[in-house]
Amino acid sequence: MIIDAHAHLCSNPGNLDAIAESGRIKQVWLMDVSGCGIKIHSFASEKEILQAAKNYPGFFIPFGYLDLRKTPDDINRLKDAGFAGLKAYRPAKPYDDESYFSFYQRADELNMPILFHTGIVEKCRINEMTGGLSCGPGNMKPSGLAAIAAAFPELIIIGGHLGYPWLEETAHNLYYYPNIYHDLSGYRKDIEWLIKNLDRKCHDGLGLRYFNDKILFATDAICYGNEEGHKEAFKMMDFWELLLETIGQNYYRWGEPAERRKIFFDNAWKLYERFIK
Numbered sequence: 001m002i003i004d005a006h007a008h009l010c011s012n013p014g015n016l017d018a019i020a021e022s023g024r025i026k027q028v029w030l031m032d033v034s035g036c037g038i039k040i041h042s043f044a045s046e047k048e049i050l051q052a053a054k055n056y057p058g059f060f061i062p063f064g065y066l067d068l069r070k071t072p073d074d075i076n077r078l079k080d081a082g083f084a085g086l087k088a089y090r091p092a093k094p095y096d097d098e099s100y101f102s103f104y105q106r107a108d109e110l111n112m113p114i115l116f117h118t119g120i121v122e123k124c125r126i127n128e129m130t131g132g133l134s135c136g137p138g139n140m141k142p143s144g145l146a147a148i149a150a151a152f153p154e155l156i157i158i159g160g161h162l163g164y165p166w167l168e169e170t171a172h173n174l175y176y177y178p179n180i181y182h183d184l185s186g187y188r189k190d191i192e193w194l195i196k197n198l199d200r201k202c203h204d205g206l207g208l209r210y211f212n213d214k215i216l217f218a219t220d221a222i223c224y225g226n227e228e229g230h231k232e233a234f235k236m237m238d239f240w241e242l243l244l245e246t247i248g249q250n251y252y253r254w255g256e257p258a259e260r261r262k263i264f265f266d267n268a269w270k271l272y273e274r275f276i277k
């Protein structure tokens with residue numbers, strides 16, 4: 001079984017039974033980014049994401065948009081509304097800007113994990129989203145997560161994607177911080193890097209662990225809720241299962257079935273058990 005730890009939902013989503021009943025997916029973590037008002041996609045609203053989570057309890061896990069233009073009280077609103085986690089995307093200042101720490105503190109208090117987009121980001125013109133956001137990736141560098149992880153060691157932090165072009169910063173996160181994970185979705189040129197780095201040891205204070213203990217499978221599907229999106233998501237699952245099996249099992253420690261399973265399921269499930277209680 002698979003947990004898709006970073007995905008999106010389209011507006012007016014349809015045929016979600018096809019996903020929930022495929023027999024292949026245990027959970028999909030749905031990231032709300034409607035707060036960005038991005039015009040080049042038609043993402044689901046908060047309401048639609050919460051409705052999907054309600055219709056498929058325990059299957060679609062809703063993450064609300066962490067709007068760093070608002071106040072930390074908005075996080076309480078999201079929690080009360082039913083969001084289990086948060087998604088940070090396109091902030092006006094770097095993630096580790098001190099003015100954002102009160103938001104992270106609130107998320108920590110409410111036991112809500114935060115998935116931060118890191119690295120290369122879709123091009124978006126200034127007038128194609130709401131004001132006060134950034135168009136490029138400079139404020140979303142993987143190294144920006146380090147200070148947050150140190151300040152709030154109980155906070156579950158997921159770096160969305162692998163953070164290209166700052167892959168060594170991603171390695172630094174995985175190596176050193178017990179509470180930083182990354183998902184493997186997105187830019188696929190960094191697959192070469194991933195394959196060669198999954199066997200690296202962590203030194204994060206939690207005993208013997210390797211990078212594959214901290215990588216989560218994800219499609220970053222844009223989007224569940226329409227046929228094309230579903231096709232694309234299943235294609236990504238096929239691709240990663242085959243790639244990790246055929247390359248991993250012959251050449252790497254992480255290719256052992258139980259080690260690969262951590263990426264597709266165990267790592268995310270362990271996190272889920274922590275933030276859902």
Ligand SMILES: [Zn+2]
Nearest residue numbers: 006031160220
């Ligand atoms: Zn995303």
